[in-house]
Amino acid sequence: GAVVSQHPSRVICKSGTSVKIECRSLDFQATTMFWYRQFPKQSLMLMATSNEGSKATYEQGVEKDKFLINHASLTLSTLTVTSAHPEDSSFYICSARDVPGGARGYTFGSGTRLTVV
Amino acid sequence: AQSVTQLGSHVSVSEGALVLLRCNYSSSVPPYLFWYVQYPNQGLQLLLKYTSAATLVKGINGFEAEFKKSETSFHLTKPSAHMSDAAEYFCAVSYPGGATNKLIFGTGTLLAVQP
Numbered sequence: 001g002a003v004v005s006q007h008p009s010r011v012i013c014k015s016g017t018s019v020k021i022e023c024r025s026l027d028f029q030a031t032t033m034f035w036y037r038q039f040p041k042q043s044l045m046l047m048a049t050s051n052e053g054s055k056a057t058y059e060q061g062v063e064k065d066k067f068l069i070n071h072a073s074l075t076l077s078t079l080t081v082t083s084a085h086p087e088d089s090s091f092y093i094c095s096a097r098d099v100p101g102g103a104r105g106y107t108f109g110s111g112t113r114l115t116v117v
Numbered sequence: 118a119q120s121v122t123q124l125g126s127h128v129s130v131s132e133g134a135l136v137l138l139r140c141n142y143s144s145s146v147p148p149y150l151f152w153y154v155q156y157p158n159q160g161l162q163l164l165l166k167y168t169s170a171a172t173l174v175k176g177i178n179g180f181e182a183e184f185k186k187s188e189t190s191f192h193l194t195k196p197s198a199h200m201s202d203a204a205e206y207f208c209a210v211s212y213p214g215g216a217t218n219k220l221i222f223g224t225g226t227l228l229a230v231q232p
Contacts (some may be wrong), residue, residue: 006160034219043207043224044161069220095220106151106220108160 002028004096006109013039013084013116021079021112029074030096034106035067038091048078084116121150121210123223131231136195138226140182140208143189150191151209151220162213169190178202191223203230 003026013019023033032051036044048064050056050071058064066088068080077096081088094109124139142148149168153161165176172184182193191208206225 004160009158032218044222046219046221049219092157095161097218105163105166108153108162108221110160111158113158 002096002105004030004094004107006094006112008112009110011115013114013115015085016083017100018080018082019080019084019114021092021094021114023077023079023096023109024100025075025096025107028096028098028107030071030077030098031074032097033071033077034067034095034097035069035077035079036093036095038093038111040091044093047079056057057072081114082101084114086116089114089116121146121208121221121223123166123206123208123226125226127229128222129229130198132200133197136180136193136198136202136228137186137207138208138228140193140223141189141190142191142208142210144210144212145214147186149218150182150184151211152180152191152193153207153209154204155205155207155225164193165205169209175178176177196231198228200230200232203228 005024007022035047038044047062048056048058050069052074056069071077093111095106097106120143122141151166152164155161164176164180167174167184175181180195206226209220211218211220
């Protein structure tokens, strides 16, 4: 089945530094990548959607200059949290699909626990 | 606008008892519906999905869900709970067609299974 590898699984960084999270589709081409944020005991909040080779579309209220998304290839998308602050601490999850539109399943990465100290 | 509501943020059942997790959707067109399970500090695993074919959908680990258009519901059931079913469950909806089909998630239901 489709697999999305997300790294790192956990990261601790100092306030003011930047952190990059990678998601790779291992056995399919990820035409579209979704990035979610999940606070403890809460649901997933969609941050942005990116199509390979295009600029990401950010959801309302998400700072695009703070959360940089790159989807330069069909197998790799990255989320960079720039100038991280403690309030950015959260669980970040990516999700990929290979076919735009339709009813194909979404494959999720295993998530990244970001802690900003 | 489409949305999904999960009634009951916490559900507790005894091992061997019926599991029923509720999900209702709001959409102007028939949506695609999904149930996912999440274990602590992990990503989401697809349990099952409805894509306008059979209304009774069977998924992994003995779960199934029935799409009821008249009730705008897609409740998740399992006849007999196992301890390993304890996890967070999310119902999600997407809009057919379009270039991106983003998933919209419900608020989740934490299932506890008592021995």
